[in-house]
Amino acid sequence: MKNYLIISPSDNVAVALEDLQKGDVLNIDGNELIITERIPIKHKISLESFKEGDMITMYGVPVGRVIKPIALGTQITVDNVKHESAPYGYKEHAYTFNKPNVTHLKNKTFLGYHRKDGQVGTANYWIFIPMVFCQNRNLKVLKEAFEAELGLKKENPYRLKIREMVHGVSEETYTEASENLTDRVFQNLDGIKFLTHEGGCGGTRDDAQALVNLLAGYIKNPNVAGATVMSLGCQHAQVSMIQEALNKSFKTDKPVYYFEQQQYPTENEMLISAIEATYKGLEEANSITRQLAPLSKLSIGLECGGSDGFSGITANPLMGLVSDKINTLGGKSILSEFPELCGVEQDLIDRCETEEIAEKFIHIMDSYSKRAEDVGSGFDMNPSPGNIKDGLITDAIKSAGAATKGGRSPVADVIDYGEYANKQGLNLLCTPGNDVESTTGLAGFGSNIILFSTGLGTPTGNIVCPTIKISTNSILPTKMKDIIDFDAGRLISEQVSQEDLSEELIDLIIDVASGKHKTCAEKLGQDDFIPWKRGVSL
Structure with a gap:
């Protein structure tokens, strides 16, 4: 297995797929690159020497500008790179979508x-x-x-633990709360x-x-x-x-x-x-x-939270492929978190089906960005400390990976917060990047199931929408096994193909949508609901 990944041929940085040590050698297109310092897994490796002012490119788009010289084979950090993204605007553009093969899915159904x-x-x-x-x-x-x-009240197992602490004896064996459907x-x-x-x-x-x-x-x-x-x-x-x-x-x-x-x-x-x-x-x-209902009746919300350096490599592109397949079948997907589309605006604009849709997207993005700047903030402040620690050092890097959740489908509609998604295909919904505010909006404006990728771990769920938690790496499902439903990290850890993973995930979606499988968030009673008070929330 390779110990690095170059996402796009035009990229000038690579992603470390394992911890790299000083002196390690990467073989890139027949050339040897010597690592000159320790680079943690998921962080970015310079593929050339950069001088101050140079642009860093990932996913084929600008994601940051160099603020200190960076030597070949060293780590890209917040100390030597700052956020910068490319300008954007509407232009006539013929977009071609290579639809995935969904012939085998046309007769699949769920019980809804x-x-x-x-x-x-x-x-x-x-x-x-x-x-x-x-x-x-x-x-x-x-x-x-x-x-x-x-018969809807679940037993609270923690009462038994407190009883043990109060009385010094344990009357019953501690177990997780169970749900007895026969009492309903x-x-x-x-x-x-x-x-x-x-x-x-x-x-x-x-x-x-x-x-x-x-x-x-x-x-x-x-x-x-x-x-x-x-x-x-x-x-x-x-x-x-x-x-x-x-x-x-x-x-x-x-x-x-x-x-x-x-x-x-x-x-x-x-x-x-x-x-x-x-x-x-x-x-x-x-x-x-x-x-019975066809898969065209699925409306999938696309969300990420607690992202890591593998989010834009494993789980998010996997969700994008599933989104493309559902849309090709005649279904609907909804991509939210507008602050996490910063840097990939032009690609999304080029994919809009009409100029009117593109101009609406531009207007909402510009307005949102200005509101953030007016209060002394900005999209560049979006990455959390956890994101940065795991290699997402600029908002554009985070955004370029986050946007892959939307696959490559044409943008059928752009909906502002407060509007319902009615069009088949990929919809862009304006929400903040905050996990719960965003998932609250996804459920409120049209999703009947939510796919949620996470690399660091978050228990987030939704009060009415089943939320399938997808790990970006194979460590998290063992580390936090009670919150993860699907391991997309197997793309790297076991080299399972993205196509095979997408078929597995669609089968899980069908089981969840049919009420045959409870998500971890549902089992935990993670009924999150936070309305977005239309101000600045990144």
Whole structure:
């Protein structure tokens, strides 16, 4: 196995696939390159001598500018390179997409919940939504009641450990929490989810509208059967706003029940009314069963978090190949995290199906970047300490690898935060790079399943969307075995082909979408939900 990788023929740096020591020799196209210092695995090796001002290239695009001379065979670091990316703009461009072979996938199906609007869910949830944070306590009370009486409450194994610490004896053997489906009152309901948040009032009217659009998107999401909406009455995010959204931009005819506390004499009366109405809705939701659906009904969210130096080599390109296959079948994929598209804008612009779509992408990227700069930040500050430690030293390096999650499909649409993905094919969704804010947006604006790559490890999940966690290296599944669903690191560790891995991953997606396999995030109850307050979040 090679101990280095050059991603694109035009690159002037390589990636170390193992720890390299001073004196190690790399054979590159018949030429010997002597390593002159220790270079950790996943970090970048200079393939030529650089002087100050030279440009570093990876994935065939500029990813940084040299700020100190760099000798041949040494490490690229934050001390000798700073972020820089290429300018971009719309130009007439004929894009050719080489579609993957999907003939063998055309007859494959999954078992999903068919909705009246043509969408198909991979799960069947009822959701409770507060229009304002003032209702969070009421949701907590209702959550305890519904889960206890409907057989949805999971045993908390940590109570046994605390009991042992308190009394000095262990009455039972410690085990992880299990889920007993036979105790459920509604067998066809995957659960009731409570979307608590800290918004709805106190911010701007734009903040309120963004929150309302997100909540409306969650009601429209195919994994949701219906919703109970709890309101105070005087907040910015009014019930009338979500009703309007559900009648227009997020049109749906699902059952939605509204309860406004200031219209009731007591809190108790409101909660009793909410329980009675919701129970009838749960009965209706339980009447829906899983039915066969083609893979064209999959809408895949594409996310990465806790990225490492292998993310853009193993897991992200794998997700891109799966995305291309689903899109070729007539399905949909959604690529988010706009700060992590910095440096690859021109490639995405060239892939936009129309000038209008390209110009919308340019406008959103420019506006987002300017907002960051106005508060003294910028996309160049996006890489986290963990990213940098593992070789992603500039935002452009991180972005070039992150963008591979979108494969090579044409860009069918660009959707701003607050808009629903309705077009078949690859959609670009404006969200921050923050894991949970981004996955929250993916589920809110059209995904029915999420693929999530990670190299450093993160437990992130979503409250209504099954989230398949894909490791970029083969160490992580052993190190953090309770959060990883799929090992894409086998591309390097076992030299399994990307094509074979993509077929394995699609089979896993089908099992998860059919309710036959629970993701690690689902088993852990990782119900993450954080609305993006439309400010600067990278």
